[in-house]
Amino acid sequence: MASEVRVRFAPSPTGYLHVGGARSALFNYLFAKKNNGKFILRIEDTDQARSTEESLRMMVNDLNWLGLHWDEGVDPVTLKDVGPYGPYRQSERQDIYQKVALELLEKGKAFYCFMTDEELEAAREKLKAQGLQPHVESPYENLPIADARARMAKGDKAVVRFKTRELKKDYILKDLIRGEVKFPSDMVGDFVLLRSDGMPVYNFCCVVDDYMMKISHVLRAEEHLPNTLRQLMIYEGMGWKTPEFGHISLILDDERQKLSKRKGAVACDQFKSMGYLPEAMNNYLALLGWSHPDQKDILSLKEMESLFSLDRVNSAGAVFDPVKLKWVNSQHLRALPNDEIYKQISPFLVAADLQLPSDLNWQMQSVETFKPYLETLADAVALYSPLDDSRYQINEEESAEALKMESTKSVLEAWKAAVTAHPKESFTEAEFLAIQDEVKNKSGQKGKNLFFPIRIALIGKPHGAELKILVPLMNKTSILARADKALARVG
Numbered sequence: 060m061a062s063e064v065r066v067r068f069a070p071s072p073t074g075y076l077h078v079g080g081a082r083s084a085l086f087n088y089l090f091a092k093k094n095n096g097k098f099i100l101r102i103e104d105t106d107q108a109r110s111t112e113e114s115l116r117m118m119v120n121d122l123n124w125l126g127l128h129w130d131e132g133v134d135p136v137t138l139k140d141v142g143p144y145g146p147y148r149q150s151e152r153q154d155i156y157q158k159v160a161l162e163l164l165e166k167g168k169a170f171y172c173f174m175t176d177e178e179l180e181a182a183r184e185k186l187k188a189q190g191l192q193p194h195v196e197s198p199y200e201n202l203p204i205a206d207a208r209a210r211m212a213k214g215d216k217a218v219v220r221f222k223t224r225e226l227k228k229d230y231i232l233k234d235l236i237r238g239e240v241k242f243p244s245d246m247v248g249d250f251v252l253l254r255s256d257g258m259p260v261y262n263f264c265c266v267v268d269d270y271m272m273k274i275s276h277v278l279r280a281e282e283h284l285p286n287t288l289r290q291l292m293i294y295e296g297m298g299w300k301t302p303e304f305g306h307i308s309l310i311l312d313d314e315r316q317k318l319s320k321r322k323g324a325v326a327c328d329q330f331k332s333m334g335y336l337p338e339a340m341n342n343y344l345a346l347l348g349w350s351h352p353d354q355k356d357i358l359s360l361k362e363m364e365s366l367f368s369l370d371r372v373n374s375a376g377a378v379f380d381p382v383k384l385k386w387v388n389s390q391h392l393r394a395l396p397n398d399e400i401y402k403q404i405s406p407f408l409v410a411a412d413l414q415l416p417s418d419l420n421w422q423m424q425s426v427e428t429f430k431p432y433l434e435t436l437a438d439a440v441a442l443y444s445p446l447d448d449s450r451y452q453i454n455e456e457e458s459a460e461a462l463k464m465e466s467t468k469s470v471l472e473a474w475k476a477a478v479t480a481h482p483k484e485s486f487t488e489a490e491f492l493a494i495q496d497e498v499k500n501k502s503g504q505k506g507k508n509l510f511f512p513i514r515i516a517l518i519g520k521p522h523g524a525e526l527k528i529l530v531p532l533m534n535k536t537s538i539l540a541r542a543d544k545a546l547a548r549v550g
């Protein structure tokens with residue numbers, strides 16, 4: 060590519076970072092990396108009533124967590140501007156928008172319009188009644204600026220509208236993802252650039268900023284496609300070169316509706332707290348629309364950075380599949396070294412207040428044991444819980460049947476005796492199975508008469524985790540203490 064690639068992610072900080080937003084950020088990031096370009100984070104906070112610092116902080120944290128580091132924009136810690144094209148927050152660029160609006164007014168591309176809401180409404184109704192498009196033709200279109208200013212000086216309120224009546228041709232966009240998109244010229248009427256309080260609207264700010272920040276490619280969600288016509292008109296009005304556009308298809312749910320929180324988690328930070336890894340999120344989100352040349356589906360960010368291209372981005376909607384996401388997560392998780400896995404699951408174990416051995420060997424052994432069962436980091440809580448002695452208690456409801464069986468007491472006694480006789484603090488799987496056999500022979504019990512009491516004596520209930528994988532992670536002292544509790548229960 061001839062000139063420098065500069066792309067941007069431009070969130071409005073009015074809530075959480077939706078996975079769709081995260082995917083737009085990711086595609087921009089990958090495109091910048093692949094083309095040795097720059098990735099810019101611009102904050103579209105002109106909607107003062109809905110934009111919050113808290114939301115901005117959350118979005119910045121989520122992007123950072125994903126590892127989608129930007130070259131220009133707000134600093135992830137101080138939120139102050141970084142880069143030569145600032146300010147990067149639209150709320151701090153008001154004078155720039157005013158200047159450009161003035162230029163459009165002076166060039167006759169825009170005009171002050173004094174129509175009241177009532178007048179607008181009445182004009183629209185009239186057009187609709189005639190079966191026409193409700194594009195209002197303002198009587199102020201050719202009012203000289205000086206006259207408008209004089210009215211405003213007297214206190215009359217005016218918006219600044221962009222003149223569309225002279226632009227009669229169709230607009231054809233060569234979208235990098237969707238191919239040729241044709242916008243009929245009458246899709247829009249004279250649209251507002253500045254509201255009567257002087258506040259600029261999104262379409263206007265977006266063009267001014269993309270131009271001034273030297274954005275080469277605008278890669279954003281499909282839902283912005285209708286805005287693109289207005290934006291193309293403004294570029295034309297200013298005589299500015301347009302960037303390239305690529306509109307990324309929607310993320311759909313299993314009913315092929317736009318993915319929303321009605322269907323479960325959609326916020327990036329929800330996935331974080333559910334124990335998803337950022338590597339897995341990036342991998343899965345990239346595959347929602349993009350595909351690897353050899354259809355590989357487990358990919359690192361680095362690999363994607365070197366392979367990403369827009370011609371492999373599909374223009375059809377992509378269905379969000381939580382089961383596939385979980386699988387992708389399990390693959391990334393299990394590929395980590397054991398010590399890294401323990402480090403990653405630790406915050407979840409701590410948050411669940413589990414009391415577990417701090418011995419490093421034990422930790423590594425436990426990861427090796429549980430790894431095949433870990434799909435998310437949060438899964439560790441259920442897997443490790445049976446190993447916390449302080450949590451051992453008999454589940455009365457689930458154990459009622461086994462506790463009533465006549466043979467249970469003798470099985471428990473044989474179990475305790477065999478464990479006591481074991482010469483070491485720890486047990487291998489084979490040793491545990493041998494002890495179980497010994498209990499079988501001594502008590503003369505088999506099937507559930509044998510297994511239910513032993514399970515209750517180990518995990519407090521007759522069903523659940525596989526004992527032969529748990530016991531090697533337990534020690535004799537703990538097993539005996541549990542056996543005593545079970546024996547005390549049967550009296």
Ligand code: GLU
Binds near residue numbers: 278
């Ligand atoms: N601020 C817009 C949004 O959050 C982005 C617009 C754009 O990328 O042009 O949807």
